[in-house]
Amino acid sequence: MEKEKYTNEKSDSIICGRNPVMEALKSGANLDTIYIDGNGGSLGVIRRLAKEKGIVVKDADDKKLSRLSGGASHQGVVAEGACGEYSTVEEILSISREKGTKPFIIICDEIEDPHNLGAIIRTAETSGADGVIIPKRRSASLNATVFKTSAGAASYVPVARVSNLAACIDTLKENGVWIYGTDASGTDYSQTDFTGGVGLVIGSEGFGISKLIAKKCDFMIKLPMEGKINSLNASVAAGIFMYEVLRQRRSGK
Structure with a gap:
């Protein structure tokens, strides 16, 4: 997976935590990018589901995830919602x-x-x-x-x-x-x-x-x-x- 470059700006429209992100994937929520730190267990399942749905997955360490989540508990995964539909x-x-x-x-x-x-x-x-x-x-x-x-x-x-x-x-x-x-x-x-x-x-x-x-x-x-x-x-x-x-x-x- 691509290693995410850091920015200084906190992301908006985010979902934090393994279960919330998993449910968002299963429900068909309009997700843009999923940031993950790790591969095993439920994180591996999230990676697989994201791939099946064509959602970009980027590797990010704890520092990056904490910044994206605004300090909230992220459990190794943060999803960023898309604010619009992509065209072809x-x-x-x-x-x-x-x-x-x-x-x-x-x-x-x-x-x-x-x-x-x-x-x-x-x-x-x-x-x-x-x-x-x-x-x-x-x-x-x-x-x-x-x-x-x-x-x-x-x-x-x-x-x-x-x-x-x-x-x-x-x-x-x-x-x-x-x-x-x-x-x-x-x-x-x-x-x-x-x-x-x-x-x-x-x-x-x-x-x-x-x-x-x-x-x-x-x-x-x-x-x-x-x-x-x-x-x-x-x-x-x-x-x-x-x-x-x-x-x-x-x-x-």
């Missing part, structure tokens, strides 16, 4: 077909900060994007922090959560979507044509786009940098790119 990639693609427009999709490659993901979803909504795609692993998810940061946009923008981001990109390409990666080695974004189908890849906060996903990109684009700092916050950069797509589509470039 096909559902996102169907939006542009129904509107009679070219697809405009935001692909988040390991955006782990929920504040960044929430801000990206907010801008995706205001710039007219059809939806957002995130990976199941190494990514923030639709938790309470994301919903709050999105200022409600997460209620309107479809978010698909996929197991294999590279395979998902192949599917997008088969449906007429050009994939635009964002990297300092790319072409100036203002010189790029975004009037066709757009899949805009935003890389992680610390490492940018992964090598595998970079190889899948049809184009690499960049923002001009005039100062001494050579990068922007992921959500800020995403916002600039998204509004360039909107500008070109409204003006016909």
Whole structure:
């Protein structure tokens, strides 16, 4: 299982303890992620049930679980409830077909900060994007922090959560979507044509786009940098790119 990275923020919408989490799983509750410290006994059963239901399980030590539970007794397991339903990639693609427009999709490659993901979803909504795609692993998810940061946009923008981001990109390409990666080695974004189908890849906060996903990109684009700092916050950069797509589509470039 993936080892969970620590954050300083307490999670919301949580269920603590072995029996409460077990019952939540059995009842079909809308769970996003389960954090576990251990493998045997009922924890093993929880792992198995979560896997059967496609719920992400992450390993976390006692310190992490105590932070998530707010100090409440967790018995080695904490479940985080999803604050929204995930869409499918096909559902996102169907939006542009129904509107009679070219697809405009935001692909988040390991955006782990929920504040960044929430801000990206907010801008995706205001710039007219059809939806957002995130990976199941190494990514923030639709938790309470994301919903709050999105200022409600997460209620309107479809978010698909996929197991294999590279395979998902192949599917997008088969449906007429050009994939635009964002990297300092790319072409100036203002010189790029975004009037066709757009899949805009935003890389992680610390490492940018992964090598595998970079190889899948049809184009690499960049923002001009005039100062001494050579990068922007992921959500800020995403916002600039998204509004360039909107500008070109409204003006016909």
